[in-house]
Amino acid sequence: xxxxxxxxxxxxxxxxxxxxxxxxxxxxxxxxxxxxxxxxxxxxxxxxxxxxxxxxxxxxxxxxxxxxxxxxxxxxxxxxxxxxxxxxxxxxxxxxxxxxxxxxxxxxxxxxxxxxxxxxxxxxxxxxxxxxxxxxxxxxxxxxxxxxxxxxxxxxxxxxxxxxxxxxxxxx
Numbered sequence: 001x002x003x004x005x006x007x008x009x010x011x012x013x014x015x016x017x018x019x020x021x022x023x024x025x026x027x028x029x030x031x032x033x034x035x036x037x038x039x040x041x042x043x044x045x046x047x048x049x050x051x052x053x054x055x056x057x058x059x060x061x062x063x064x065x066x067x068x069x070x071x072x073x074x075x076x077x078x079x080x081x082x083x084x085x086x087x088x089x090x091x092x093x094x095x096x097x098x099x100x101x102x103x104x105x106x107x108x109x110x111x112x113x114x115x116x117x118x119x120x121x122x123x124x125x126x127x128x129x130x131x132x133x134x135x136x137x138x139x140x141x142x143x144x145x146x147x148x149x150x151x152x153x154x155x156x157x158x159x160x161x162x163x164x165x166x167x168x169x170x171x172x
Contacts, residue, residue, distance in 0.1 A: 004118070004147045013114045014154035016071060017127035020111075021160050036069050039107070041140070055103025068103040075110035075117070077169050082138040083108065088128060089135040097130055106158075107147070108139060114151040117144040 014036035019031045033051070036058050040049040047067065051058035059067040075083045086108065089099045101121050108117040119139045127138040 001065075002043070002046045002063055002144060004038040006044040006046065007039075007147070008044070009114075009116065009148040010154045011042045011150045012039050013109075013151045014156045016061075016109065016111050016114075017153045018156040018158055018160055022164075025092075035071055035109075039069055054102075056099060058103075065104040066102065068106045069109070070106055070113050071109040073110075074112045075108060076113055076115060076141065081142060082127060082140050083110075085136045085138055087134050088124065088137045098125070098128060106139075108144070114153060115149050116151075117141065119144045142172050 006133075010159055012035075015155040016035055017033050022031055036051050040047045040059065046062050047059040048061075050060055051069075055144065056068070058069045061067055070086050072084060072086055075086070077084055086106075104121055106119045106124050107121060107122075110116075117139060123139060124137050125144045126140060129136050147157075
């Protein structure tokens with residue numbers, strides 16, 4: 001297993017907070033990519049980002065395990081023993097049923113409470129539901145490890161919208 005104490009959670013949540021400026025579905029891929037690469041960078045060399053070349057997982061861990069990252073606003077619910085819904089697989093069309101196992105653990109970030117849960121594949125599958133175009137799950141919080149709780153994010157000195165606009169003006 002990875003040494004979760006070596007992760008720089010304030011830096012990771014700083015990146016998550018900075019990407020919240022990007023609003024609209026057109027930015028979803030970019031937001032995920034930035035957040036996933038940030039977690040790799042601040043994992044102290046324990047995660048290798050493979051989400052751009054592998055399907056169904058975001059990282060290979062130095063422990064030989066596969067990890068998936070999910071970020072959800074208001075993941076933890078005050079009065080429920082489970083989390084809010086997490087999209088496990090989006091088929092962008094007709095759902096093909098429960099996916100085959102592609103990761104060993106999900107690293108689930110509550111991007112409102114700045115808290116991180118670790119869930120095994122088995123726990124992810126307990127409340128998995130097949131819908132029209134995707135598979136969702138809810139995690140039983142008592143069966144997850146809490147890796148970080150109420151993290152104070154590092155303030156990033158970047159205006160991501162301005163940087164993106166500058167990037168585009170150079171590109172086009």
